[in-house]
Amino acid sequence: MNMKKLLLLIICLPTFLFAQTKEELINQVKANPADKNSIRIIQKVGGYFPDYNELNTLFKGLDKKVRKSTEGKIFERYLDALKNTMVGKKAPSITQFDLNGDPYSLSDLKGKYVLIDFWASWCPPCREENPKLVKTYAEFKDKNFEILGVSFDKEFTAWEKAIKDDNLTWKHVSDLQGWNNSAGQSYGVKAIPQNLLVDPEGKVIARNLHGEELNAKLRELLK
Structure with a gap:
């Protein structure tokens, strides 16, 4: 079973x-x-690896009345988010609060390769993914690479504890709005764990790279 099929079975x-x-x-x-x-x-068709062109084509095939319904307009916003975060697009801005309660932005990491990691303390697959990210960070943190963790938590204490327990030493932000996280909505994230890799100019260069696939990409970029 390949990685993508496996992840489809275990995501939150x-x-x-x-x-x-x-x-x-x-x-x-x-x-x-x-x-x-x-x-x-x-949306089920998109699942964990949503393809904007595929989903947009299916949506355009629906009756106009359905597309113009409230549900249709909400889904259209989701499609726009996917379109705006495709590879080659400039990553939308993110500004949320860190663990100290201070605002922190994706733009604060401009000039570095950044993995935007969407996760939550209550998501078992996210927690299983964290040890791999810890190893990745240890290998590349001194090579112009950073991780920005964006949490879909609602409870500050649980979020803070998971970061400490899993030894996640990179920068973390959240608006503590769960699935309604504003950055998650801007990036079209409907399942976690999910990530995007952004280059030093702030452009999206990959989506949903995990484990050795992510490491191989970073070695290629940071050699």
Whole structure:
């Protein structure tokens, strides 16, 4: 089983599960263009590795009444977020509070390669991913690389404890709004753990690289 298939089985999702194959979901959407429920199914199609072009094409195939509904307008904002964070795009700004209660921004790390890591203390796959990130950070932190952890926590104490327990020594921010995290919405994050790699000029150069795949990319960039 490859990494992407494995991750599909273990990620933290807010409201939906992968009970059908992707092909079955796509066929269901195409067969029901007048059903608002098709919007939710399109999001399932995207899952952990959402492809803007694929999801946008499915959405455009829905009846105009569905696309103009409240649910349609909300989903359209999600599509815009995906479009605005595609590889080659300038990463949207992030400013949230750090553990000291001070505002901290993605732009504070300009000039470095930055991994924006979306996670939460309550997400088991995120916590399982953390030891790998600790090793990655140890290897590359002195080579113009940083991590910005963006938490989908709601409770400060749990967030702070997880950072300490997992020895996450990089910068962390959150607005403590859970799935409604403003940065998560700007980046179209509907499942965690999820990350984006940003170059020193602030452009997105990769999405959802984990473990050795991430390390290999960083060695290539920072050699």
